[in-house]
Amino acid sequence: MRKIILTLSLFLLLLVTLVTPLARAQNEVERPRGLEDKGPLTKITFIHYKNGTVRQYPATKPKVSACYTFLASGAKWKTTEEYLINPINQDGLSGDFIKDAFDKGTTAWESQVSFNIFGSSILDSASVYQTESPDGENVVVFDDYPDNGVIAITSVWGYFSGPPKTRELIEWDMLLNERFVWGNADGNESVMDLQNIATHELGHSAGMGDLYTTDCNLETMFGYSSEGEIIKRDLNSGDIVGIKKLYP
CATH class of the missing domain: 1.20.5 (Single alpha-helices involved in coiled-coils or other helix-helix interfaces)
Incomplete structure (x- = not known):
């Protein structure tokens, strides 16, 4: 037994x-192994101030290197998603004008890399700006923000704290402050140039951070702007080096 x-x-x-x-x-x-290493889903918000206003760094202050910064090393898009533009605005700008300004902004970044960072831009008057939690939509809106010195705000959701290879961007939302008059500064230097600001803010959406040193004031990602400015429409050398490094 x-x-x-x-x-x-x-x-x-x-x-x-x-x-x-x-x-x-x-x-x-x-x-899959490594999934738990992404870290928590986090939001980073960038506030774009007008020249002469008090600087305020975003929640995560990136390190400066050769006139480019990242939200976090390796934090980038790994899939391509469309984004929605609510064209309703108080300045009488047409949907076509707004869409064209953003399309030129995305082209400025994507022309430097082989990856399609941004999907198609879609005009959608029902789109709303909300940043409390991710809602699965990348959105641009014109709306009032209660600070006369704030030009625009872009919030980016992603995984920023895990190993660089696991970091990823998953959503962004952008608000253009209607306390400014928006338009095309080529014909009117008193307006805030839409393409100029769109290109800068789209840099955040792609994973680029702000620059605040005067040595970098010619870069698209320099953190201040003003009416009549158009220099940010085209990437400068630091912007190009940075986006190529982020999307090799």
Whole structure:
């Protein structure tokens, strides 16, 4: 009897030894290794101030290197998503004009890399700006922001704290402050140039951070702007080096 019990115990022990690795392997298929390393889903918000106003850094202050910065090293888009533009505005700008300004902004960044960072721009008058939590939509709106010195705000959701290879951007939302008059500064230097600001804000959406040193004031990602400015429409050398490094 003891011999039978001993034999049965050895059989059960062998069975457990064989089954446990199989179960572990199945769990690894269901939850790929490294997924837990992404860190928490986090929002970084950039506030674009007019020249002469008090600077306020975003929640995560990136390190400056050769006139480019990142939201976090390696934090970028790994899929391509469309974005919605609510064209309703108080300055009488047409939807086509607004869409064209943003399309030129995305082209400025994407022309430097092989990856399609931004998807198609879609005019959608029902789109709303909300940043309390991700809602699965990338949105641009014109709206009032209660600070006369704030030109625009862009919030980017992503995984910023895990190993660089696991970091990823998943959503962005942009508000253009209607306390400014928007338009085309080529013909009217008293307006805030839409393409100029759009190109800068889209840089944040792609994973680029702000620059505040005077040595970098010719870059698209320089953190201040003013009416009549158009220099940010075209990327400068630091912007180009940075976006190429982020999307090699």
